């Protein structure tokens with residue numbers, strides 16, 4: 001089993017080192033990860049400058065680009081093989097509900113999925129790497145279950161892991177994405193030149209954490225596994241928009 005490993009926190013992040021360590025006895029791993037943290041990068045590709053690839057001392061491929069750049073370059077030329085699975089993470093913080101639209105961690109998995117490769121994004125739901133060892137065990141368990149027998153379809157899984165000791169993890173829940181309230185207000189500040197600058201405010205709290213959502217599973221110390229799809233077409237609105245727009249004749 002050949003697994004491509006990436007992340008968005010950067011190649012030196014504890015989360016990707018943990019993912020590498022727990023998976024290496026069970027699969028042939030190739031790590032292609034960003035040089036620096038790209039949290040919030042979403043699916044951005046770098047098109048306005050060339051990208052450089054170097055090898056770190058531990059053999060990781062390191063790219064001065066986004067998470068999507070890393071997986072894209074790996075799959076379109078850097079690697080001379082097609083991985084059996086793409087895994088991304090373990091992220092420093094949750095990727096639940098609307099986070100998935102901004103998340104670089106999820107984006108790296110999406111890039112693999114776009115190339116027809118099953119993909120899994122792993123996120124530890126509290127920042128600060130607390131209980132990362134437990135999260136590593138969960139990531140290994142999910143990946144090994146995949147290796148033992150992949151699901152019937154080409155999955156793109158968003159896995160959020162509660163930040164608690166392994167013995168307090170209550171099980172797995174297959175979930176739908178919940179929803180957050182709008183992000184909190186921007187945070188203005190002054191730079192040394194006296195100009196006002198702005199920090200993006202914190203994410204909104206959960207707005208939909210009803211049973212069956214990722215938020216609800218995590219709130220009950222259960223690992224949340226959400227299958228994602230990429231088709232953004234709003235099927236239910238097709239007729240209404242056709243009636244509104246007409247066909248121009």
Ligand SMILES: Nc1nc2c(ncn2[C@@H]2O[C@H](COP(=O)(O)O)[C@@H](O)[C@H]2O)c(=O)[nH]1
Pocket residue numbers: 008038039040041042091092093094095098099100101102103104105106183184200201202203204
């Ligand atoms: N509006 C804000 N959203 C935030 C902030 N910190 C995190 N986030 C959300 O979480 C994900 C992190 O995922 P990553 O895989 O990109 O690291 C990010 O994408 C946002 O959705 C914040 O301070 N403000």
